[in-house]
Amino acid sequence: MNEQTVTPGTATAPEAPVTPGEAMAPEAPVTPEASALPAPTAPTVPAPTEPTEPTSPAPTAPPRRVLRAVGRWTAAVLAFGVLGTGTAFGIASLERTDVPGLATEGDGRWAYPKLSLPALPAGSPRPFSTGNPAEIHHADLRDLLLPAPAGAVPDKKLTGGWISTETFVAAYRPQNRASVAQLLKDAAPRHIAARGWTMPDGTVSRIYLVRFNSTAFATRLIDDLYVGSSAGTPLDRTEAMEFDGSWGSANDIENLSSFVFTEQAPFGAEHVRQAYTLAGDTVALIVHERPGKREAEQVPFQQTVILQNQLLA
Structure with a gap:
């Protein structure tokens, strides 16, 4: 749209629809396997052994449900990041006439020349200034x-x-x-x-x-x-x-x-x-x-x- 504004003396490209991914099937709950308790035995005194370096306990693997949730959120963040970057780049690379809401041509408006307010006689106020109660236009x-x-x-x-x-x-x-x-x-x-x-x-x-x-x-x-x-x-x-x-x-x-x-x-x-x-x-x-x-x-x-x-x- 060719919108002019008068000077004294002188909306974003729609983002591509985001298609949601396929719904994930719910995971089956993980249940601990039952284990038989060993039969009690008489306490024994362990034989002395050579000292060994302490070992840290092996890390417990997180449940698969947590891993899948983290994976989905990571994928979503990456997808939206790429989409947002692509949209911003697309708008920045478009001509102004190609961006809906910012168009200046082809939207029905006429191509008026650049406008400017005419000069006033020396000492004459503008029509709606405080010194012009009669609201007179002094310009031709x-x-x-x-x-x-x-x-x-x-x-x-x-x-x-x-x-x-x-x-x-x-x-x-x-x-x-x-x-x-x-x-x-x-x-x-x-x-x-x-x-x-x-x-x-x-x-x-x-x-x-x-x-x-x-x-x-x-x-x-x-x-x-x-x-x-x-x-x-x-x-x-x-x-x-x-x-x-x-x-x-x-x-x-x-x-x-x-x-x-x-x-x-x-x-x-x-x-x-x-x-x-x-x-x-x-x-x-x-x-x-x-x-x-x-x-x-x-x-x-x-x-x-x-x-x-x-x-x-």
Whole structure:
């Protein structure tokens, strides 16, 4: 998986299953043989003999059961030692893309370029620092847009620059555009920037960033669109949008609030995934559409949301 992390200004191969050895048949108990006691004889006085060196008693052989147990444990230790060494060597010798859990290619993620946070004007704080109570993004909003991944065909209308209110409102159903336009007029956003692209599998991606004068106005837009437990005001070409249960708290970024939804079957001519993120004074809307009655892939969508959120954090 090609996971990038944003820098300022800029799981192990499964071990081969261990096949247990054949079960050992239980040993028959060893019983001492009976011996006849010698008949008592009259005590005799031994004749004097030449002194001899003392001899140590012959060691008693341990029972066969103990020997077999020791043998089995020794074999087990050797087997696991060889297995562990082989596994460690195998992982160390593999390329990173070959180790499950550490893969960077072939797991569905898109190949985004290396990301970095844009430079701030001299003396300007970051949006969630203690000296910025209004949570303002002082960087150029266009520089906070996620770049397109490798293989993408750029959208000629959403090029990463400024867009008009009308272009943003066109993301919603025709019958809802007038009300959304009125919300923006009342909240008076400072800027709207957007970027879009199409991937080789036909997935169309669009990212909109709407920046206001403070977090209060951005929060008001989220509320007025009724985004929260529901997807709120419907986007164009969407049917039944439901909360995406695959999005977990582990994907959340501190200080940001994300609302992630996916279209439920049966859907129309395309499947849509969408997410809103409230990031201080800025609202992000991220949309993936895949035509042909095929679902827009979950992995690249969540990847896109996470990376865009990192740029806004």
